[in-house]
Amino acid sequence: MQSGSRYIIATGIGTLGLSLLYFLSLVLHIPFFITVPVIFVCVLFVFWWVVKGIKPVDSTVQQPFWALLVLLLCLFLIVGGVLPVADKYGGWDAWGIWNLHAKYLADPDNWKKMFQNISFAHPDYPLYVPAVVGFFLRLFSEKYLEIIPFIFSFSIMLFIPVLIYFENLRKNIAVAAIIFFLFALDSSYLKNGTSQYADTPLAFFFLCAFICLSYAHEDRKYITLSAVCLGGCIWAKNEGSILALLFIVFNMKLFFSRKNIKAFAAGMAIPLFFFLLFKICYAPDAAILSGQNKETFNQLFIKDRYDLVWDYFKDNVAHKFYYVKICVFNYLLLCVLERKWPDKQFLLLVCCAIAYTMVYVLTPGGIEWLLGTSQERLMHQLMPALMYVLSQRFVRVQFSLPKQEVL
Numbered sequence: 030m031q032s033g034s035r036y037i038i039a040t041g042i043g044t045l046g047l048s049l050l051y052f053l054s055l056v057l058h059i060p061f062f063i064t065v066p067v068i069f070v071c072v073l074f075v076f077w078w079v080v081k082g083i084k085p086v087d088s089t090v091q092q093p094f095w096a097l098l099v100l101l102l103c104l105f106l107i108v109g110g111v112l113p114v115a116d117k118y119g120g121w122d123a124w125g126i127w128n129l130h131a132k133y134l135a136d137p138d139n140w141k142k143m144f145q146n147i148s149f150a151h152p153d154y155p156l157y158v159p160a161v162v163g164f165f166l167r168l169f170s171e172k173y174l175e176i177i178p179f180i181f182s183f184s185i186m187l188f189i190p191v192l193i194y195f196e197n198l199r200k201n202i203a204v205a206a207i208i209f210f211l212f213a214l215d216s217s218y219l220k221n222g223t224s225q226y227a228d229t230p231l232a233f234f235f236l237c238a239f240i241c242l243s244y245a246h247e248d249r250k251y252i253t254l255s256a257v258c259l260g261g262c263i264w265a266k267n268e269g270s271i272l273a274l275l276f277i278v279f280n281m282k283l284f285f286s287r288k289n290i291k292a293f294a295a296g297m298a299i300p301l302f303f304f305l306l307f308k309i310c311y312a313p314d315a316a317i318l319s320g321q322n323k324e325t326f327n328q329l330f331i332k333d334r335y336d337l338v339w340d341y342f343k344d345n346v347a348h349k350f351y352y353v354k355i356c357v358f359n360y361l362l363l364c365v366l367e368r369k370w371p372d373k374q375f376l377l378l379v380c381c382a383i384a385y386t387m388v389y390v391l392t393p394g395g396i397e398w399l400l401g402t403s404q405e406r407l408m409h410q411l412m413p414a415l416m417y418v419l420s421q422r423f424v425r426v427q428f429s430l431p432k433q434e435v436l
Contacts, residue, residue, distance in 0.1 A: 030083050030244055030251075033195040037188050038237050038254065039079035043072045045234075045261045048160035049303045055140050056306075061167060068164070079254065096198060099206045100191070106213040107187060111223055114216050119178060119225030126151055127158050127225060128178050134163030135171060144311055153312040155304060157265040158227045178225040185229050186222025189236060189413045193420060196240055201424035208420050217349040221409045227266045228406045234261035235272050236413045239374060243421070245283060252289045253296035260300025268410065270304075271384050279377040325391055334390045341400040342408075349405055353412060356419045363422060374418045381411055 030038075047068055054064040118124050129150055133143035140163075144152045158181075165177045190212035197205035212218055222229045241255035259276055262269030277284060284293040328334060346354050364371050385407050389396050 030240075031195040031199065034192055034240065035080050035083050037192050037195075038241070038258075039076045041185075041188065041233055041237060041261065042079055042254070042257055043076045044161055045157065045257070045264065045300065046075045047072050047164060048157045048264065049300065051134070051160045051164040052156055052303060052307070055134065055137060058137070061137070065168065083248075083250070093202070096202055096205075099209060100194065103190070103194075103209045103213040104187070106210075107190070107219065110213065110216060110219045111183065114220040115179075115223040116220075118175060119182070119223075123178065123225035125149065126154065127227060128162065128174060130154070130156070130159035131162035131166060131178070132171065132174070134159050135166040137167075141311070144313060147313055153267070153308075153314065154227070155264050155266060155269070156307060157261065158225075158230060179223065182223050182225045182229060185233050186219070189222075189229070189233055192236065192240065193413065193417050196417065197420050197424055201426075204420055204423045208416060211352050211416075215352070217405070218409070218412070221406060226406065228410050231262055231265040231269050231272070232410045232413045234258045234265060234269070235276075235410065236417055238262070238273075238276060239414050239417055242280065242283075245289075249289055249292040252284065252292040256284070256293045256296025257300065260297050260304075263304050264300050266410075268385070268407065271388075272381055272410070275377060275380055275384060279373060279380070325393060328390055331390075334396065335386075337397060338386050338389050338400065338404075341404050345405050345408055350408060350412065353415065356416065356423075360419045360422055363426065372418060372422065375415075378411055378415050378418065382408075 050068045050071055051064065053059075054061075054068075059067075116123075119128065129146075130143055130152070133140045134156070143150065146152055158178075162178050162181060165181075166174060169177070190209050193212075194205050194209040197208060235258070238255045238258035241251045241258060244251040245255065259273040262273045283289060360375070361371070385404075389400060389404075392399060
């Protein structure tokens, strides 16, 4: 794994551990003066464990100076691009759901009251983001409610393109730079990334699962790390369960082989346990599930619902993800020219998009408002992993001049 990638992934998994442990401290009524040092020590241990034993493949490779310039320039573009597009208090769901949940979780005496706010606040949503933000609100002060969620969401948003850049840099500097610039100049990505929603953390963990799995042939530890990241997906948002399940199905042979199953179980067990504890003991039923009835499956045969989903999808691609469309076209063109099927991980992402489509189709009642408010964010969840998978194909393209025949 690339040197910088180890620390980014370790930081992400460290925040996952922080979120889980803080939730546990609320469940067990552990005093905060005990919770803080325990979480601090555990996060440091997780960080050490992730980094330890992973030898960076680029430790002896000297990167050209302009690779650092590209990194600094893109970081400058991202910071400058965020300022005009970021909402001051985050998007509606930030202050109406995620930051509201964080305020509940910052109150050890009344945090369970969040589950009574069923009508609008979606208390069935997993607690990765609100638990991290709630911990720091309680550690510092609620007067920082406007600062802490922004710093957290901005950091995760920044990690994604930097992580992809590091993973491509040693293989093909040109492709790494192009992909990084596409992220840095994408106002939709910057706006969604700083919305303070849980979609970007979900996208981050899903991307990390792909990256860790790509190194699975080197060490079983990467199987564990990939499983932990899938656990992060399910703890970040409800849709993460769909993504994690499909990821496991597509890589079932690898995960459940005799030599890897223990490593996979070790990574998935703890996040899955906390997710089930939360869902079974605390969270109310999700609104989309409680509205299911015997007529729901009849919606599978209503063509208008598919047409509506497709129309919104085309509009989002045209206005928010146009460069992704171009990258996918070039990827498929390479597959045709080389007479190869698309990679398994690309097909996995296609299935994730299909699964999201079926959720819309099966959602009770009208879906136009739901599509208008959520489809772009669902595409945002998949886009970083898709760009990583596409870039891994592009870095292997070799250009060479035709050899001249000797007369």
